[in-house]
Amino acid sequence: MTSATPPKRYAVIGNPVEHSRSPFIHEQFGRQTGLALRYDKIKAPLDGFAGAVADFFAQGGHGLNVTVPFKEEAFALAQAHLSERARLAGAVNTLWMEQGRLHGCNTDGVGLLHDLRRLSHAPAGKNILLVGAGGAARGVAFPLLDAGCARLHIVNRTAQRAQQLRQQVAGHMPRLAASLSAGSLAEAGGPWDIVINATSSSLGQTPPDLPAGLYGPGALAYDMVYAPRPTPFMEQARRQGARQTADGLGMLVGQAAASFAIWHGVSPDMEPVLHALRQQLLYT
Structure with missing residues (x-):
């Protein structure tokens, strides 16, 4: 009698990473699609990301989701084999080995667009x-x-970083450069139809130092951080006049589904997993 093939190993890597719901999401996707997998959390030292990635794949790991603060380091590690999305972003949130070579993609944008449409x-x-x-x-x-x-x-809190990102984006998409601008937090302006918090400020329980007057009629305030209750950014946005607020749970599920499709070649159904995850967050 032969033993069953052990499940393939995947993980999310970051620092902090304890809060991550990625294991639940990928396990649900696996059950949905009939794929056996193991999905862990890896807290990498702030100065030891490359080593942690190398160890994971050396021990037979198949794929990694990358979270804060390592997405730009992941981009550098997979520099020779990047998807177009990753190359444009200058950041990687999905890693895998293919023919002994490390590959990288960025599925954050796919996840965000799906959730904004939802x-x-x-x-x-x-x-x-x-x-x-x-x-x-x-x-x-x-x-x-x-x-x-x-x-x-x-x-951005440091305006120079915002300008650098603007220059990078405009360099790759010159036809859209006229639609793009950058500045400090105090130069946020407004009113806006959508305000997206892409900082990790809500993990520290403090909203970004944004001025009033940001939100136009019917505006959405979207925090890429997720939580069982409204985040500090969402609470700030409500006080400042946002019509609707949302956290990043839907984006998390969307980007996970895109990563899952890269690794397994099948696209899972996101809606039941998003519903189950929201219920899990509410009661934990």
Whole structure:
């Protein structure tokens, strides 16, 4: 009698990573599609990301989701084999081995666009404020412009980083450069149709230092962080006049589904997993 083939191993890697719901999501996708898999959490040292990635794949791992603060380091590791989405973003959230070579993609933008459409706030024709200029912002700036937003304004605590991201995006998409601008948090302007918090500020329980007057009629405030209750950014947005607020749980499920499709060649059904995850968050 032969033993059953052990499940393939996947994981999310970050620091912090304890809060991650990715294992639940991928296990649900696996059950849905009949695929046996094991999905773990890996907390990599802040100065030891490359080593942790190498160890994971050396021990037979098949795929990694990358979260804060390592998306730009993941981009550098997979530099020789990047998808177009990753190359444009300058950040990677999905890693896998193919013929002994490390490959990288960025599925954040796919996840965000899917969730904005689910919330009836498709980006086409909208004026959008993107708060933050790190790996998360890099992953969604190109997709938002490509989806046809009328204007994308990037702001960051350090204005220079926002300008650098603007220059990077404009360099790759010169035809859309006129729709793109950048500045400091104090230069957020407004009113906006959609305001997206791409910083990790809500993990620290403090909203970004944004001025009033950001939200236009019917505006959506979207926090890429998710939580069982409204995040500090969402609460701030409500006080400042946002009509609708949402956290990033739908984006998380959307980007996970895109990663799952890369690794397994099959697209799972996101809606039941999103519903189950929301219920799980409410009662934990």
